Amino acid sequence: MNWFKGTHPSRAEMRSELDAYLRVSHATKKHVARTKELLEDLWKQARSRPFVDVWPHLDALDDVSPKGTIKGAAIKSAFRHRILSRQDNRCCYCRRWLVNTAYAKPIEHVLPRGHYPQFSIEFWNMAVSCNDCNSAKTDKVWGSISKTSRRYPRAEEFTDSFHPRFHRYDDHVRFLRMETNSQTVTLFTGLTPQGRHLCRSLLHQVAAKETLIENNPVVAEAMKEIRTFEAKAGSVILTRFDAFRAALDQSLERLIK
């Protein structure tokens, strides 16, 4: 990501980044203006006290007007497309490639929705991750950011946790991925307090899981099938499959702890 010049994005850079996104917030041009209104409405709902997690509202969104229908899935898809290009098509945490691979690409809430519902549709709070990072991070409190504020924290306030939209990855984390005919190992090193926090709380676990899976041919083959299925399903909500995936993740995590 190199859309900002300094250590953090400036206010002016953030404004122009948000404007650029809003211009492509729907793949169909005639729906862009209405999409902006719908997003602003959800944004206000999320921040009204008591705070509301509006992410499921976006999933259910089906806005019919004389110009046509706008679905929440289309808004998510346009967001994913825009942000992935800003992330060089890689996972925002582990930097695995997310194009031309069978990895699903969930939209990741940097400050988790469970703890920060007021930011459930906040532009700066969303990034795109791989499924492994997304499921390993869920519901963990991310740093020491206030849970009661209506204002999204400024970039400078993320002093003890890594923020994929506000920090430049290369300033904070270095990784080395080694692959041989039959083995894959990834080593992550944190270069700053934020990078070390990311390694401790997420990346070391993701790397251990990758080693466990990729170095066992039977498990590797099974996971490949699962990932292909997930990527094909896209944003379709598959309750039972998701429950199975969560149980599988939990048992793999138990093995590496």
Ligand SMILES: [Zn+2]
């Ligand atoms: Zn990842």
